[in-house]
Each structure stands twice: as structure tokens, then as C-alpha cells.
Amino acid sequence: MRIVANYKHYKELNEEVVQAIKNGAAQLTLEDVNGQRFIADCLKGKLKIDIYGTPGNDLGMFMDGPTVTVFGNAQDGVGNTMSSGKIIIHGDGRDIVGHSMRGGKIFVRGDVGYRVGIHMKTYKSNVPIIVAGGRAGDFLGEYMAGGIIIILGMHNTAKKTEILGDWVATGQHGGAIYVRGEVDDSKLGNGAAQFPMTADDEMTVKKVLTEYCRVFGLGLDSVFETDFTKIAPVSHRPYAALYTCE
Amino acid sequence: MYSSVPEFRVLIDKQRCRLCKRCIENCSFGALEWRGDKVKAFDDRCVACLRCVSMCPEDAITLRRTPSDVSAHPVWTENARRDVFTQSRTGAILLASTGNELHESIIFDHLLLDACQVTNPAIDPLREPIELRTYIGRKPRSVEFEAIGDSIKLKTELSPALRLDIPIMIAQMSYGAISLEAHEALARAAVMRGTTMGSGEGGLHKNLYPYSDHIIVQVASGRFGVHPAYLEAGAAVEIKIGQGAKPGIGGHLPGTKITDEISEARMIPIGADAISPAPHHDIYSIEDLAQLVNSLKEATRYKKPVLVKIAAVHNVAAISSGICRAGADAIVIDGFRAGTGATPKVIRDNVGIPIELAIAVVDQRLREEGIRRETSLIASGTIRNSGDVAKAIALGADAVKIGTAALIALGCTVCKRCYTGKCAWGIATQDPKLRSRLDPADGAQRVSNLLLAWSIELKEILGAAGINSIESLRGNRDRLRGYGLDHTTLEILGVQHAGS
Numbered sequence: 102m103r104i105v106a107n108y109k110h111y112k113e114l115n116e117e118v119v120q121a122i123k124n125g126a127a128q129l130t131l132e133d134v135n136g137q138r139f140i141a142d143c144l145k146g147k148l149k150i151d152i153y154g155t156p157g158n159d160l161g162m163f164m165d166g167p168t169v170t171v172f173g174n175a176q177d178g179v180g181n182t183m184s185s186g187k188i189i190i191h192g193d194g195r196d197i198v199g200h201s202m203r204g205g206k207i208f209v210r211g212d213v214g215y216r217v218g219i220h221m222k223t224y225k226s227n228v229p230i231i232v233a234g235g236r237a238g239d240f241l242g243e244y245m246a247g248g249i250i251i252i253l254g255m256h257n258t259a260k261k262t263e264i265l266g267d268w269v270a271t272g273q274h275g276g277a278i279y280v281r282g283e284v285d286d287s288k289l290g291n292g293a294a295q296f297p298m299t300a301d302d303e304m305t306v307k308k309v310l311t312e313y314c315r316v317f318g319l320g321l322d323s324v325f326e327t328d329f330t331k332i333a334p335v336s337h338r339p340y341a342a343l344y345t346c347e
Numbered sequence: 348m349y350s351s352v353p354e355f356r357v358l359i360d361k362q363r364c365r366l367c368k369r370c371i372e373n374c375s376f377g378a379l380e381w382r383g384d385k386v387k388a389f390d391d392r393c394v395a396c397l398r399c400v401s402m403c404p405e406d407a408i409t410l411r412r413t414p415s416d417v418s419a420h421p422v423w424t425e426n427a428r429r430d431v432f433t434q435s436r437t438g439a440i441l442l443a444s445t446g447n448e449l450h451e452s453i454i455f456d457h458l459l460l461d462a463c464q465v466t467n468p469a470i471d472p473l474r475e476p477i478e479l480r481t482y483i484g485r486k487p488r489s490v491e492f493e494a495i496g497d498s499i500k501l502k503t504e505l506s507p508a509l510r511l512d513i514p515i516m517i518a519q520m521s522y523g524a525i526s527l528e529a530h531e532a533l534a535r536a537a538v539m540r541g542t543t544m545g546s547g548e549g550g551l552h553k554n555l556y557p558y559s560d561h562i563i564v565q566v567a568s569g570r571f572g573v574h575p576a577y578l579e580a581g582a583a584v585e586i587k588i589g590q591g592a593k594p595g596i597g598g599h600l601p602g603t604k605i606t607d608e609i610s611e612a613r614m615i616p617i618g619a620d621a622i623s624p625a626p627h628h629d630i631y632s633i634e635d636l637a638q639l640v641n642s643l644k645e646a647t648r649y650k651k652p653v654l655v656k657i658a659a660v661h662n663v664a665a666i667s668s669g670i671c672r673a674g675a676d677a678i679v680i681d682g683f684r685a686g687t688g689a690t691p692k693v694i695r696d697n698v699g700i701p702i703e704l705a706i707a708v709v710d711q712r713l714r715e716e717g718i719r720r721e722t723s724l725i726a727s728g729t730i731r732n733s734g735d736v737a738k739a740i741a742l743g744a745d746a747v748k749i750g751t752a753a754l755i756a757l758g759c760t761v762c763k764r765c766y767t768g769k770c771a772w773g774i775a776t777q778d779p780k781l782r783s784r785l786d787p788a789d790g791a792q793r794v795s796n797l798l799l800a801w802s803i804e805l806k807e808i809l810g811a812a813g814i815n816s817i818e819s820l821r822g823n824r825d826r827l828r829g830y831g832l833d834h835t836t837l838e839i840l841g842v843q844h845a846g847s
Contacts, residue, residue, distance in 0.1 A: 163575055203574070224614040227614075337620065346441075
């Protein structure tokens with residue numbers, strides 16, 4: 102089913118989406134999207150939503166199941182507190198992509214902004230995954246408690262900017278960040294450190310990137326021309342000695 | 348080196364003790380041990396939770412405070428000295444439970460309620476109806492009706508509201524901070540008395556879902572256990588920005604307390620620290636708060652009120668105005684005496700302002716801006732009795748929330764050791780053996796009794812004042828007088844001194 106967003110208020114647009122799903126639509130195409138917020142907010146089940154234009158903040162917030170594809174750039178809060186499903190962005194993502202994300206995948210072809218993957222968590226078989234093809238801003242993976250973030254630093258030659266911002270993984274106490282290329286220790290915040298890539302790490306990265314490359318039509322071999330660096334927490338209980346009792 | 352003296356001495360009457368060892372079994376702090384032929388007490392481990400005293404069949408145990416007097420000093424009190432000792436030993440932040448211990452003067456105790464004499468008749472609540480029903484949510488500026496045939500229909504679309512039988516709600520306390528049994532007891536009490544309880548920020552155990560139409564589900568900075576089913580289950584959603592016992596501070600539930608079931612409710616791995624960041628990382632402004640409010644309204648399809656909870660801090664009035672304009676259906680304000688399971692002591696005792704002042708300034712500010720009806724105001728932080736409830740409402744609150752009082756009803760003796768996880772009464776613990784000491788049905792009945800008693804008393808207070816509905820007491824500061832309060836306090840409260 103096709104819905105033209107144009108200049109509709111997000112309330113009106115999202116109500117149309119909810120009604121369409123209620124009426125049995127499992128596949129939706131949203132066209133001329135102009136910054137409407139909360140698209141796919143709290144939607145559940147095996148839905149497929151294609152978005153043309155620029156969706157607004159909190160795309161796919163609380164989402165649990167659907168696959169959302171954005172043919173364009175997205176704004177802040179993509180996949181905020183998302184439970185499961187997939188969000189594919191053919192352009193750039195912005196700040197707090199995957200904030201407190203608990204499961205599912207977010208694939209961004211280009212760059213992402215500040216505080217991406219902040220406080221992501223793993224729970225049993227739910228392992229949230231974020232992959233960005235370009236660079237990431239400051240505070241990547243801050244408070245990270247679980248899940249996987251992969252930053253590739255590709256499509257970046259013209260900008261000549263660094264792959265990572267500062268304060269990477271500050272307060273990290275779970276999960277892992279994989280960066281394509283070398284990372285200077287000065288980029289890391291308190292709580293995180295570089296670790297050698299194990300065979301398990303290589304396998305995880307390859308598995309995730311195989312799907313990522315297929316989605317965006319990229320050559321897997323060219324991605325692996327450069328080695329990956331692993332960033333992980335020093336402790337799962339970073340604040341165990343911070344407190345005392347009377 | 349000298350170590351600080353024990354706070355309590357455990358005295359066991361040898362004549363009465365029949366060596367049944369029940370006290371040893373019951374002490375969860377290891378203060379009593381069996382030594383061949385007698386019970387030996389370790390005073391330094393005793394927290395005066397009174398479990399052994401209550402369980403001794405022979406009434407053989409007595410606790411006494413500070414048996415060794417320390418040399419008195421008005422500034423270097425025993426507590427001040429003890430804290431310095433502890434920190435010089437450990438180099439760590441002092442943890443504390445329950446509420447502010449530093450400020451003993453409570454404004455509620457200096458406010459007096461009014462009653463009718465001669466000129467307008469008091470109402471007898473035992474014979475005449477007095478309304479306590481309270482609606483939490485946005486009220487319309489005006490209502491329009493339309494006639495359809497012979498019937499008249501409400502044309503104005505109303506915002507979703509919580510319908511409470513009493514203006515007393517049970518506060519947000521997380522499963523993790525308190526036991527599943529305590530959580531269930533509070534939820535059942537809320538159902539019994541037609542009010543609500545709060546999930547806290549630790550998600551909702553599956554056993555609590557049957558009561559969820561009386562549960563306000565919380566969304567805090569850690570987003571623990573927040574998923575579609577959780578949001579859809581709640582009677583309302585509450586965004587926690589801050590709490591009175593730790594304004595501006597996040598929370599750390601130590602990994603040692605993340606048991607299998609807590610891990611399931613919070614949706615995090617067993618044994619890993621549950622860290623709630625200090626701010627929400629998608630909220631750095633009122634506009635961002637509006638975005639979270641709206642995302643939750645979208646997520647729940649505009650069927651549930653969204654509340655925002657903040658600690659009472661210096662700029663509480665301006666912040667509340669912003670929260671109201673951000674679309675919150677209710678603002679929950681937690682005063683500086685509010686309780687907690689664990690907080691840095693220095694924050695608990697020194698940050699924030701009294702709830703009485705916060706209610707008054709927020710109510711006043713929202714009225715001045717003409718937006719008071721756009722939001723409800725809920726006050727919490729040491730509401731100890733129905734008198735406090737009436738005074739909070741007369742100062743401008745729509746309803747109050749109780750935390751510590753509800754836990755005391757469950758059997759808490761305020762030993763202030765919630766952070767140890769060893770609660771001997773099965774409340775602030777995850778130890779299965781200790782948890783089994785609290786029967787949810789029995790606990791629910793006691794909390795329900797407390798709420799019932801306060802409701803009856805509220806009706807007495809209203810009746811005496813000649814008021815037949817709690818709505819007419821709301822913000823009715825003319826029915827309050829201050830006693831022994833200074834001019835500035837009275838001015839901020841908008842209350843006259845007794846006698847004037």
C-alpha cells in the first residue's frame with residue numbers, strides 16, 4: 102500500500118499507517134516523507150515499510166519486528182529503544198542511532214552522528230547490531246551494556262575526517278565495537294580498551310557484514326582489505342568499588 | 348586504630364532465652380551466632396531491624412541505642428564522625444537508603460488545617476457523601492455538547508485520564524529495589540483501593556501483568572524492560588527524569604542483585620550492573636522532552652496519560668511550566684525528603700527543596716500562566732499521614748504518592764539498610780529465603796487498610812472544613828494557616844500565619 106506523506110502532520114500520517122496495518126496491509130510505501138516523526142513507533146510483527154524522503158526523529162522507536170528501509174537520510178533517534186526488526190538507511194543516520202536498543206539491526210550506508218548505540222543492551226538471544234558504512238561522531242557506544250557496533254569508515258575519502266569521534270565507549274560495560282582500521286587509544290573513554298580480534302570476533306563481523314554488504318550491494322572482499330580493531334569493556338561491573346556502606 | 352562504636356547493643360535476657368535459635372535463623376545481617384551453649388550477639392553488625400525482637404517467642408531480646416556514649420560535640424556529631432571513619436577506611440561514596448536525615452524541620456508540621464464553627468456548617472462524613480474521586484490528566488478548557496435527536500452528547504474530545512477512587516497513589520519502586528512479593532502486594536493494594544502503583548524503572552515481572560490496569564509503567568534513562576507489551580499494559584506511562592532522593596543522579600543496581608527473574612524483567616544479562624544514566628540521552632531540552640512524551644503517546648495511540656516525574660530542585664516552577672508545555676498530562680514532583688533503596692548520602696541529604704514549597708510554587712506558576720488545568724500535579728516525598736495528604740492538596744497538588752509509608756505497612760521497620768539487599772522483612776531483598784517472609788496477600792491487605800484509614804480520615808478533615816469534595820480543597824490555601832514559619836516561607840507557600 103502506498104501513502105503520500107507530503108506535508109501531513111506526523112499524527113495524521115502515523116494514524117494512516119496504523120489503520121492500513123489494521124486493515125491487513127503488510128507492505129507499505131511512504132512517499133514524499135518530510136521529517137515526520139515517530140514513523141513505525143511501537144509497530145510490531147512482520148511488516149515491510151519503505152520510506153522515500155527524510156523521516157523525522159525517532160524512526161522505529163520501540164519497534165518490535167518490522168523491516169523499515171529509508172531511501173534517503175534519517176534524522177535523530179533511529180531505532181530508539183527498539184526491541185527487534187531491521188532498519189536500513191541508504192543515506193546517513195544522525196545522533197543517538199540505536200539509543201538503548203535491545204535487539205534487531207540498524208544498517209546505515211553512510212555516516213552516523215553523536216552518541217550512537219548509547220546504552221545498547223543484550224538480553225539472551227537478543228543482540229542488537231548497528232553497522233555504519235561511514236564515520237561516527239563523539240561518544241560512540243557510551244554506557245554500552247551489550248550488542249555489536251561496527252564502523253567501517255568507507256565512502257569517506259572526500260571528507261578526510263577521522264572514522265571515530267572522541268570519547269568512544271565511555272562507561273562501556275558490555276558488548277563490543279568493531280572498527281575497520283586502527284584506533285588510537287586517545288579516542289577511548291574511561292571503561293573501554295582495545296582487545297585483539299579473536300576467531301569468534303572475526304566470524305561475528307563477517308556474518309554481520311555479509312548481510313550488510315548484500316543489502317547495500319557492496320563487495321565483501323573490499324571491506325575486509327583492512328583489518329578490524331575491537332573495543333570492549335574493561336569490566337562488566339565498572340562501579341563495583343565506587344560505593345561504601347556505613 | 349580506633350573504629351567507630353556500634354550503633355546498637357543487643358541484650359539477650361539469659362533468664363528468658365530458651366535457646367531455640369529462632370533469632371539466629373531470622374537475623375539476615377549475621378549479628379547473632381550460636382556459640383556452643385548460647386546465642387552470641389555481634390553489636391557492630393546489628394542494624395536494629397527488630398526482626399529478632401519480633402520473632403523471639405520469649406521476648407528475651409532488647410535493643411539499645413549507642414551503649415557507648417561518645418564525647419559530645421555540637422558539630423562533630425556521632426554520625427559525622429562515623430562517616431569520616433568509613434570514608435577514610437574505604438575511599439568510596441557513602442551509600443544511604445530511605446530519605447533525608449539531615450533536615451528535621453518539616454513544613455507540613457507547621458501548617459494547620461481549618462474547620463467550620465457556627466458560620467458555615469461542618470459535614471458529617473458518616474452520613475453525607477464526600478467525594479474523593481480524582482482524575483489525573485489534562486482537563487478541557489471548556490466542554491461542548493451536541494444534541495443528537497433526543498439525547499445530548501459530549502462533543503469535546505477528552506484527553507485520557509486516570510480515574511482514582513482516592514487521591515493517594517503508590518509511588519514508583521522498582522522490582523529489583525524491592526522484592527517481587529512486595530511489588531505484587533503493592534499492586535494488589537492499588538487494585539483493592541481503586542488507585543495505582545508504579546512499576547519503577549526495572550520493567551514488570553510477568554506476575555504483575557494481571558494488575559497492570561492499576562500500574563503506571565515507568566520509562567527511565569536506562570530504558571530497562573521497556574518494550575511494546577510493557578507500554579501497552581500500563582494504565583499510564585511515567586517518564587522519570589529525577590527522584591527526590593537523588594536529583595540529577597543515575598542509578599546503579601549492582602550486578603550481584605541481578606538474579607534470573609530480575610534479568611528477565613529488566614531484559615539484561617544476569618550479574619551485569621544495571622546502570623541508569625543520569626540524564627535521558629534523548630532529552631537535553633524541553634523540546635526533547637516533548638519528543639519523548641509524544642513518542643510515548645504515539646506508541647500507546649493516545650489512549651494513556653503520560654506523566655513526567657522530576658525531583659523538586661531550585662527552578663522547579665519554571666521546569667514544571669516547561670513540562671506542562673511539553674505535553675505531560677501530569678507532573679510528579681518528588682521532594683527532598685523522598686525515600687530510596689540506595690543513593691549517595693551526600694546527594695540525599697543536601698540536594699533539592701522541600702516538597703511543600705515545590706507544590707506551592709508550581710501550582711502558583713501554572714495558575715499565573717493559565718495552564719494549571721492542562722496538567723495534574725502529583726506530590727511525593729514523605730507523605731506520612733492523611734494530614735500531610737490534605738495539606739499537600741490544599742497547597743495545590745491533585746494527588747500524592749506514598750512510598751516509604753506503603754513499605755512500612757508491609758512491615759518495613761526503617762532500619763535504612765535497603766542497599767544491602769539483606770532486608771529481614773522480605774521487602775528490599777532478592778534472597779528467596781528472605782522474600783518468603785512476606786506474604787503478598789497479607790501485605791496487600793495491610794497497605795489497603797492503610798489507604799482505607801487515610802481515606803476515611805481525609806473525609807473527616809474535609810467534612811470538618813465543610814467541604815464535600817476533594818476538588819474544593821485543591822489549591823485552597825485559604826484553609827491553611829502557618830504556625831511558627833518565617834515570613835518568607837509563608838509568602839512562598841501563599842499561606843497566612845495562624846491568627847491572621
